[in-house]
Amino acid sequence: MLKKTTIKTIQKMKANGEKIAVLTAYDYSTAKYIDEAGADVVLVGDSLANVALGYNSTQSVGMAEMLIFTGAVARGVNRALVVGDMPFMSYNISIEDGIKNAGDMLKAGANAVKIEGCNDYILSLVKRLTESGIPVLAHLGFTPQSINTLGGYSVQGKDTEAAKTMLEQAEKLEQAGAFALVLEMVPEEVGKYITENIRIPTIGIGAGKYCTGQVMVSDDMLGKFSDYQPKFVRRYADIKNIILDSVKQYCLDVKNGDYPKENEVFHSEQITTQR
Numbered sequence: 384m385l386k387k388t389t390i391k392t393i394q395k396m397k398a399n400g401e402k403i404a405v406l407t408a409y410d411y412s413t414a415k416y417i418d419e420a421g422a423d424v425v426l427v428g429d430s431l432a433n434v435a436l437g438y439n440s441t442q443s444v445g446m447a448e449m450l451i452f453t454g455a456v457a458r459g460v461n462r463a464l465v466v467g468d469m470p471f472m473s474y475n476i477s478i479e480d481g482i483k484n485a486g487d488m489l490k491a492g493a494n495a496v497k498i499e500g501c502n503d504y505i506l507s508l509v510k511r512l513t514e515s516g517i518p519v520l521a522h523l524g525f526t527p528q529s530i531n532t533l534g535g536y537s538v539q540g541k542d543t544e545a546a547k548t549m550l551e552q553a554e555k556l557e558q559a560g561a562f563a564l565v566l567e568m569v570p571e572e573v574g575k576y577i578t579e580n581i582r583i584p585t586i587g588i589g590a591g592k593y594c595t596g597q598v599m600v601s602d603d604m605l606g607k608f609s610d611y612q613p614k615f616v617r618r619y620a621d622i623k624n625i626i627l628d629s630v631k632q633y634c635l636d637v638k639n640g641d642y643p644k645e646n647e648v649f650h651s652e653q654i655t656t657q658r
């Protein structure tokens with residue numbers, strides 16, 4: 384019997400000095416294999432806007448899409464903790480809206496939600512969500528939903544003042560009830576500084592080796608998404624070329640009459656083919 388990973392399991396991993404492996408997934412089969420292969424957390428990231436739906440920005444997806452993809456992933460996962468990413472503007476308008484939308488994520492099958500940023504409003508929301516039984520994975524550093532206010536893709540927390548502000552925010556998110564914290568695109572020194580000074584686990588993406596865990600977009604690490612490759616991505620497979628080679632061979636087989644073969648067709652009793 385597989386033991387389901389909970390937020391307590393994840394927090395104990397930090398206490399025990401164990402690293403946490405997190406990957407994104409957007410569909411049933413990929414989620415199933417990621418779970419079977421041993422990832423601790425499966426994140427249904429709003430990065431699906433870029434890698435699964437072909438948009439330029441994560442701001443292009445809403446609750447409707449996230450609920451469909453979260454349901455598909457949750458149906459594929461037996462053991463890992465499933466986290467649903469709250470999309471742009473699904474939690475920023477009012478606390479009531481945020482709680483309702485996060486509740487819908489849990490109804491779709493997520494075990495927790497992720498929300499980006501930290502200000503007084505976000506802190507109140509994290510507290511209310513946690514009190515309502517909805518665990519929150521916080522997210523600091525580069526927060527893609529704020530790309531327009533941040534002024535583009537860039538490493539965050541690069542000077543001492545910015546690093547101290549980020550640590551203060553991390554501490555407040557922990558106090559508000561966040562069970563873990565994603566740190567995206569911060570210097571390794573900042574990843575270490577924050578990880579060592581808060582109790583909850585940190586999950587880094589471009590945040591160096593000292594974070595409690597690491598997260599990568601599965602389409603990046605599997606070499607399926609090839610439009611661009613951030614510096615922190617390590618490719619473990621070349622799915623793009625597996626697809627290209629397989630589809631080329633299939634097209635050749637169809638055109639040459641090599642597909643289907645005898646073992647790939649159905650037969651009936653003798654039928655009259657003459658009109």
Ligand code: KIV
Pocket residue numbers: 407426427428429430431468565567588598599600
């Ligand atoms: O949407 C996403 O995939 C994410 C991770 C990169 C942390 O937010």
